[in-house]
Amino acid sequence: MISCLENLPDELLLDIFSYLSPIDLFISFSYINNHFNSILCDQSIQLGIRIAKNNYTKIDYFANYFTHIYICNDTDIDIRQFNNVRSLTLGPYPKPSDELINQLVDQPQRYFPYLTQLIVYQPLSTWYSPPSVRLWTQLFTNRFSRLKHCSLPGRIFALPTTYFYCPSLYSLSIGGCSLRDLPVLLSALPNLKFLSTDLWGIADIINQSSYHHSNLSHLSIKFRQQTIVLEELCCLLLYVPYLKIFTIEGTQQHNTFNIDNWYNILISQFEYLNKFYCTIRLSDSIENNKIDINYIRKYNKIFSQMKLFRRNDSLFISNQ
Template identity: 30%
Template sequence: MNTLISSSIPCLESLPDELFYDIFEYLSVRDLYDGFYNLNYRFASILSSLTNVYGEMITKEEAYSPAFLFFATRITILSVEHVEPIDFSPFVALRSLRLHTEPNRSQCQSIQLLSHLEYLFVDKPRVEHFYYSISLSFFVLTNTFPSLQSCRLNLIPFKDKQQWTLVPSLHILNISIGNPRVYPQILYACPSLVTFNLEFTPHFTTPPKVFFDSSHTSLRQLKLRLNCTTFSYCQIIDLLLSLVPNLIYLSIRGSLSDANNIDIDSFAVILYHRVPKLNKFFLKMAIQESLINTQQDDNYENIQQLHPLFQYIIIDPSTQYTPARLIIQSESG
């Protein structure tokens, strides 16, 4: 193996530095350090000059490895897969942080130091971990990260009076909620939000009949995921769209509602009334078998005539593992 590496070095030496800079952008700090640092002085110098590197921290001990100690001040993207306390103070250049599990209290306190974060992503928590964790949503929505542009969080709870401040830098947000009343609170706290990916937890709490909050004028894309509920999907969607009149893209994915199928006629009226600027649309909804026969009898053309964005209609029958599904979209594919 050593002979193979030794014989490859002259070939590598003939390549220009610019090529290595391009290649090294796609390698983690561990691969960079283990693979190139000890080859010769030239490669060690190239590694020393890198200013935009990516790190993966699977265990707590990796933070003290030679690779992380060498690159720490130049790591701009970091992925963390453990829940042990982390000292983030060496990562002064960090701009993007991904946590594979919901952070515990100790990690949350450390993450507050990363005031220059632009991207923050938290994967869904494990069930056994969720009970001793604390959400990052409070820190995000109190503008602890004033440069934050894109964020994915887990559940954001509702309180009558949130201790939040405005987060003017945030443009993209991906969250789940269990109470629809937190929706206008989030919109108010994020006045520059352009893309909102919103998931409702199964059996979420009763939605109000109307929101009395001001409209959010910046939002352009809303992606909804509606899980099992006893409430009418038309009622919920009408409520949500009432605050975002400038929406141009709407995507809805939903499980079968206990309040029966979505009323396509009423839904089309809601789109006309609430989001007149809409130019792109996607709906994928679980439906009862009875709707299949109804739509086949009425013909797909009847659905297409309800709204100009109802261009492509697909009804998939149920299988042993999946319910019947209705798909309506403005574009093919």
């Protein structure tokens, strides 16, 4: 008969530990004996914590144990002590301060050698501050050498073409970039599989290089401040011929919306495309019956879930 807790199988102990907060777990079980220490130090165990005012003062003693950190307070904290972290989230409430961003970019190879996921919530009004610009530089010069998934709110423009290379990133979500800079961004991230971004500014991209990204399979774009121009969209998509999932949001003039053109772009050019999601605002004020939605649904299976709806006096066509 099992007479004490430490004689339980490790699998059962881990299940028990999952019901405790990380702070309570370490206060209660660390340094009791070698058995418990070996379990708590096991790198395969992913321990996460939301850092708030009521638990920050106790964290220093166990900082190296945590692999998932979520900063949700405005108390002064040195995130560089969590040098075993794999996933780091800054924000959204409160927004991360410049001091936190400075800590993040201070020798990341030394303080965050295992970081694989980074999420930063920051208002666009502060994204052009020196610490934020430095974060972009560190990120895209491969200073976070193991980073695979990244979400940043800022917009990027005029990307440098030298010393700009990050082969580790698989997934990237950013607040926006220009049409002209998107091919530069893709060429710097050769192993990227997922990209989500807003597109800002109309640019002549027709005569740019014939670069093809061989790994990007999921692209999500939202057109800002301009209507969707199919010719530009077609040229843009030539950079990503192996798309399997494509999501788009934007505005298009009703008199230019043509399902034949969309079909030619999506089906004729993409051999591997199997999922297409869209929300398109038809900028002209028209009646619903001016568009034959049944014809569109029957046109091809990727359009089969299309529907028309009105929102704030605007007409949308969408399958989301």
